[in-house]
Amino acid sequence: MTHQRKCKRCGNKFHYNPIIVGDDVCDTCERMNCISFWYPKLYRLNFPTPETIIIHTNLHWEELERKEITKNVDNFLYEITQAIIKIGIPAFLRTGHTSNKHDWKNSCFINNIDKKYLLSHIKNLVEFSSVATIDRFMPCDFWAVRKFIKTKSYFTAFFGDMPITKERRYFINNGKIQCHHSYWPKEAFEKIDKKVFKELSELSKSDEMVLNDMASYVAKIFTGYWSCDFLQAENGEWCLTDLAIGERSYHQKHNGTKSD
Numbered sequence: 001m002t003h004q005r006k007c008k009r010c011g012n013k014f015h016y017n018p019i020i021v022g023d024d025v026c027d028t029c030e031r032m033n034c035i036s037f038w039y040p041k042l043y044r045l046n047f048p049t050p051e052t053i054i055i056h057t058n059l060h061w062e063e064l065e066r067k068e069i070t071k072n073v074d075n076f077l078y079e080i081t082q083a084i085i086k087i088g089i090p091a092f093l094r095t096g097h098t099s100n101k102h103d104w105k106n107s108c109f110i111n112n113i114d115k116k117y118l119l120s121h122i123k124n125l126v127e128f129s130s131v132a133t134i135d136r137f138m139p140c141d142f143w144a145v146r147k148f149i150k151t152k153s154y155f156t157a158f159f160g161d162m163p164i165t166k167e168r169r170y171f172i173n174n175g176k177i178q179c180h181h182s183y184w185p186k187e188a189f190e191k192i193d194k195k196v197f198k199e200l201s202e203l204s205k206s207d208e209m210v211l212n213d214m215a216s217y218v219a220k221i222f223t224g225y226w227s228c229d230f231l232q233a234e235n236g237e238w239c240l241t242d243l244a245i246g247e248r249s250y251h252q253k254h255n256g257t258k259s260d
Contacts, residue, residue, distance in 0.1 A: 008247045009224065017135050025247050034096035036142040038243040041221060048214070048239040050092070051147040053083040061126050061140060064119070073119075080122070081113050083145035089113070092149075093121060096142030100128040104160035109148075149241075150234040154200050157189055164189075166200055166232040168211055171246055172219035173226075177212065183229060185252045210238055218243070227251075 004013045007026040014026035031037065035054065042049050057079075063070045069077070084091045090111045092099070099108035107124045129138035153163035167183035182201035186192065203211070211230055218228050218240065225246030230238050 033244045035144050036096050053145045055079050055143045064123050084113055087145050087147050090148040092146040094144050095125050095140045097138050102158040104162035106160055152234055154196055168230045170215040170228040175219050177215050181252050
């Protein structure tokens with residue numbers, strides 16, 4: 001028996017899995033989350049976002065589990081290695097859809113180009129993509145090597161010792177800013193000093209003005225409902241690191257700033 005419903009974003013009918021909570025966006029709309037969809041547009045407009053090299057592959061990921069590296073895997077590793085050399089070390093590695101950043105030192109953070117090291121990070125991302133949802137494989141046909149942005153780290157967290165930095169999530173809808181709040185909700189951390197969390201979460205007036213301008217610009221480029229994630233570099237400048245359809249983005253119980 002097949003189950004159909006209307007996509008929450010485009011309104012077209014699609015087959016969904018009734019045992020998955022929130023399976024309400026069709027595969028076509030899901031594809032807009034891929035970095036290969038939104039990054040090229042921002043790059044052509046010279047919008048502040050980390051330098052990125054996107055790689056496409058038709059690799060069958062089962063080949064990663066073989067004892068000997070196949071020619072296909074070797075070719076893919078070569079492309080990734082060359083991109084890292086061009087971008088510079090350290091670098092940030094992700095698929096088109098995820099970086100599994102909570103496992104930071106074992107997934108997205110790249111600080112050398114040893115084959116075994118790179119292969120373990122790639123496997124980490126593929127394995128995470130395979131279990132992200134219970135009935136489908138998150139696409140791994142696009143990969144991105146990105147420039148690592150130096151930031152002020154407030155502390156490290158999660159099982160991969162991820163550095164926690166100042167980030168801001170904006171929601172835009174139909175050309176306007178809907179709201180914005182700190183990327184990190186307090187409940188994301190087991191224990192956190194109140195003073196540190198306040199410093200991490202609050203924006204200065206000047207930063208808010210800059211981010212409002214940036215988010216408003218993005219809202220005029222991409223139609224519909226989106227989340228925009230911004231990261232503050234060590235020098236105080238902001239860049240957009242991720243974009244995703246709003247229907248698939250985590251939205252805190254609102255304690256942020258609403259916009260008219």
